Amino acid sequence: DAGVIQSPRHEVTEMGQEVTLRCKPISGHDYLFWYRQTMMRGLELLIYFNNNVPIDDSGMPEDRFSAKMPNASFSTLKIQPSEPRDSAVYFCASSFADRGRFNEQFFGPGTRLTVL
Amino acid sequence: AQSVAQPEDQVNVAEGNPLTVKCTYSVSGNPYLFWYVQYPNRGLQFLLKYITGDNLVKGSYGFEAEFNKSQTSFHLKKPSALVSDSALYFCAVRTFGNEKLTFGTGTRLTIIP
Numbered sequence: 001d002a003g004v005i006q007s008p009r010h011e012v013t014e015m016g017q018e019v020t021l022r023c024k025p026i027s028g029h030d031y032l033f034w035y036r037q038t039m040m041r042g043l044e045l046l047i048y049f050n051n052n053v054p055i056d057d058s059g060m061p062e063d064r065f066s067a068k069m070p071n072a073s074f075s076t077l078k079i080q081p082s083e084p085r086d087s088a089v090y091f092c093a094s095s096f097a098d099r100g101r102f103n104e105q106f107f108g109p110g111t112r113l114t115v116l
Numbered sequence: 117a118q119s120v121a122q123p124e125d126q127v128n129v130a131e132g133n134p135l136t137v138k139c140t141y142s143v144s145g146n147p148y149l150f151w152y153v154q155y156p157n158r159g160l161q162f163l164l165k166y167i168t169g170d171n172l173v174k175g176s177y178g179f180e181a182e183f184n185k186s187q188t189s190f191h192l193k194k195p196s197a198l199v200s201d202s203a204l205y206f207c208a209v210r211t212f213g214n215e216k217l218t219f220g221t222g223t224r225l226t227i228i229p
Contacts, residue, residue, distance in 0.1 A: 004159070031215055043160075043206065043219045056216065091159055097215060104150060105217060107159035 004108035006092050012114045018080040021111045024073055025094030033105060034067055034077050035091040043091075049075065050097075082115045089113070118143040120209050122220035129197045130228050137192040137223045139207030147209050149190040150217065151181055154204040163205075166190060177201070197227045 005024040013019055025032045033048040047057040052069045060067070064083070069075040079086055089112050093105040119142045129135045141147055148167050152160040164175025171183045181192045190207060207220040 033217075042221045045216060048215065050215070093160075095215070104162040104165055106162070107152075109157075109159045 004092055004094055004106055006090075006108035006111050008111060009109065010112050010114075012116065013082055014116050015083055016081045017115075018078065019082045019086075019113060019115075021077040021090050021092075021113070023075045023077070023092030023108060025075070025092070026096075026106055027073070029094035029096045029106070030072075031095045031097055031105075032069060032075050033093040033095075034075070035093065035107075036088045037091060037110070038088045046077070079113075082113075084115045087113055087115050118147075118209050118211060118214075118216075118218045120207050120218055120220035122205075122207055122223045124223050125221070126224045126226070128226045128228060131199055132196050135194050135197045135201070135225065135227075137205050137207075137225060139190045139192065139220060140188050141190060141207070141209045142188065143209055143211050145211045147188075147190075147211065149181075149183065150208040150210075151175065151179070151190075151192050152206045152208065152219075154206065154222075156203075160206060163192070199227045199229055201225060202227045 007022045030051050034046040037043045046059045047067045049069045067077045089110045091110045092108045095103050095105045121140045150165045151163040153163050154160050163179050164173050166173045166183045174180045179194050183190050204222045204224050206222050208217040210217050
């Protein structure tokens with residue numbers, strides 16, 4: 001299995017530009033999570049999906065952030081317009097929820113976003 | 117609400133010595149506890165988990181963790197540290213019916229040759 005795939009691995013953009021981060025979860029997994037990691041705030045859950053439906057987006061910082069999951073094998077996190085304080089590493093993770101089991105989340109390698 | 121505390125930002129251990137990385141938690145109900153490791157410029161990797169049963173859980177790379185309900189702790193341990201164990205370690209907790217994992221702030225483990 002290829003694991004969780006994220007693209008791009010690095011993104012440098014200028015303030016005000018739109019940024020789109022992409023994620024392909026592990027095949028067969030029905031949960032997908034987007035996290036953000038910074039030195040100041042640590043690891044924060046932004047949003048998660050179950051069977052392509054957003055379940056909890058309470059961690060999304062502002063309306064500038066949006067996430068979609070059009071099908072079971074693809075999700076995007078979009079920031080429009082981007083700001084320097086959005087600079088962080090963004091992780092996607094997926095898991096398989098089997099009744100009676102509590103399976104771990106598998107993380108992608110992350111996208112390092114720098115907004116100038 | 118669920119929360120995790122990792123009281124030590126940094127732990128230094130000599131190679132070959134036993135290591136402990138501390139974690140305490142707070143939840144309503146039964147906790148389901150996880151340890152993850154993060155190497156530089158990589159995503160988090162799962163190490164081990166406690167769901168139910170034996171309080172001593174064994175995981176990857178020779179790590180183990182002990183669940184202590186009375187002390188609400190889930191400390192990560194290894195009998196003999198390797199330089200390659202140097203990394204950032206995260207404890208996390210969730211509860212039944214809640215897929216959200218709450219992570220601690222992380223502990224940077226440095227193994228000194």
